Amino acid sequence: MKLSAVQADAMQELGNIGAAHAATTLSQMIGSPVHMSVPAIKAVDISELGKYMGEESAAMVAFELQGEIPHGGFVIFYITRQSAIRLTNTMLGLTDMNRPMNEMDESALLEVGNIMVSAFLDATAELLGFVMLPSPPAMTIDMVHAAMSTLIASMGDEVNEVLLFSTELTCEEHKIDSDIIMMPESNTLAHIVELMEKMMKPA
Amino acid sequence: MIGIGEYRVGSFPMMTIGLGSCIGLTLYDESLKAGAMVHIMLPDSSGRTDRPGKYADTAIPLLLNELSKLGSRKGSSIVAKMAGGACMFEYFGANLNIGERNAERVKNILKDHGIKLVAEDCGGKVGRSVTFIPSNHGKFTIRRADGTTCDL
Numbered sequence: 122m123k124l125s126a127v128q129a130d131a132m133q134e135l136g137n138i139g140a141a142h143a144a145t146t147l148s149q150m151i152g153s154p155v156h157m158s159v160p161a162i163k164a165v166d167i168s169e170l171g172k173y174m175g176e177e178s179a180a181m182v183a184f185e186l187q188g189e190i191p192h193g194g195f196v197i198f199y200i201t202r203q204s205a206i207r208l209t210n211t212m213l214g215l216t217d218m219n220r221p222m223n224e225m226d227e228s229a230l231l232e233v234g235n236i237m238v239s240a241f242l243d244a245t246a247e248l249l250g251f252v253m254l255p256s257p258p259a260m261t262i263d264m265v266h267a268a269m270s271t272l273i274a275s276m277g278d279e280v281n282e283v284l285l286f287s288t289e290l291t292c293e294e295h296k297i298d299s300d301i302i303m304m305p306e307s308n309t310l311a312h313i314v315e316l317m318e319k320m321m322k323p324a
Numbered sequence: 325m326i327g328i329g330e331y332r333v334g335s336f337p338m339m340t341i342g343l344g345s346c347i348g349l350t351l352y353d354e355s356l357k358a359g360a361m362v363h364i365m366l367p368d369s370s371g372r373t374d375r376p377g378k379y380a381d382t383a384i385p386l387l388l389n390e391l392s393k394l395g396s397r398k399g400s401s402i403v404a405k406m407a408g409g410a411c412m413f414e415y416f417g418a419n420l421n422i423g424e425r426n427a428e429r430v431k432n433i434l435k436d437h438g439i440k441l442v443a444e445d446c447g448g449k450v451g452r453s454v455t456f457i458p459s460n461h462g463k464f465t466i467r468r469a470d471g472t473t474c475d476l
Contacts, residue, residue: 167329167378168327168328168329168375169327170327170328171328171342174342176341176451176467183413259414261413263449263450264344264469265342266341266342266451267342267344267412267450267452267469268344268413268451269342270342270343270344270346271344271345271346271410271411274345274366275345278368278369278370281374
């Protein structure tokens with residue numbers, strides 16, 4: 122679906138509110154300020170996914186959107202491998218940057234993703250009055266393109282383009298770069314846009 | 325670079341990156357020193373024709389047809405190699421068996437067309453990128469996220 126300028130603004134605002142809550146939880150967990158970017162909206166044809174997401178390795182914690190519309194798409198907490206190590210080091214009180222990732226890192230990242238995405242979805246649900254429940258999290262630390270294309274493949278046979286709503290969350294003190302990415306399925310997106318438009322209409 | 329659902333045919337080097345549940349399939353004809361590569365995303369087209377490279381059931385006939393245009397004869401020396409079909413996320417249950425279903429479908433269709441699958445690296449939980457060099461006897465190299473490579 123193509124978004125009009127007004128609809129894109131509305132979705133940006135929604136992403137803004139969700140990401141702000143996620144940023145607050147991240148900031149509390151690491152005890153440092155976290156900055157967030159303006160949410161970006163990208164319409165990506167599946168054949169061009171490689172232009173946005175490549176072979177670089179990152180940790181991604183993915184949640185399927187469930188609730189009123191089943192299989193509603195995904196919300197993903199994305200963090201580069203280097204940042205992931207810095208984040209878990211900060212949380213676990215470690216300093217060695219060149220160590221391999223272990224199970225402790227993975228469960229810490231899973232938990233961080235869980236808390237942040239829950240905050241993101243709670244905030245958007247409250248605003249919309251529309252419940253999007255996250256599935257249990259699933260995580261991979263691998264090529265970004267491989268992970269994202271697998272999620273897109275599970276969204277249905279007819280999907281040729283996806284809309285990505287992504288907000289960058291960064292912590293300067295610990296040099297942590299991460300993203301919260303929402304990739305709604307088209308029915309869910311249409312429903313969210315409808316709710317946002319209703320909300321913005323003068324009463 | 326070959327994106328999801330795209331394909332190329334010829335003797336030049338070809339590459340596709342970040343295969344998760346998708347399949348990177350190559351067909352190579354030694355007599356032509358040429359081949360074809362496709363990045364398949366799903367097993368069944370269910371009658372869709374807009375992106376034949378995206379689905380296993382439409383991609384393979386498409387590649388065979390393109391190769392025959394280059395002069396490949398029926399029953400000639402075409403051989404197949406494939407990689408991908410991984411399960412990147414373990415906890416999502418049914419809908420993430422796509423990788424396995426993709427690999428199975430591709431193998432069945434190759435068999436239906438009498439094409440020999442000479443090498444494969446499928447399944448597991450890892451992402452893969454593939455480079456295919458038809459002019460070098462169909463050299464097929466896989467690269468993983470940790471930087472390790474292997475030739476099939």
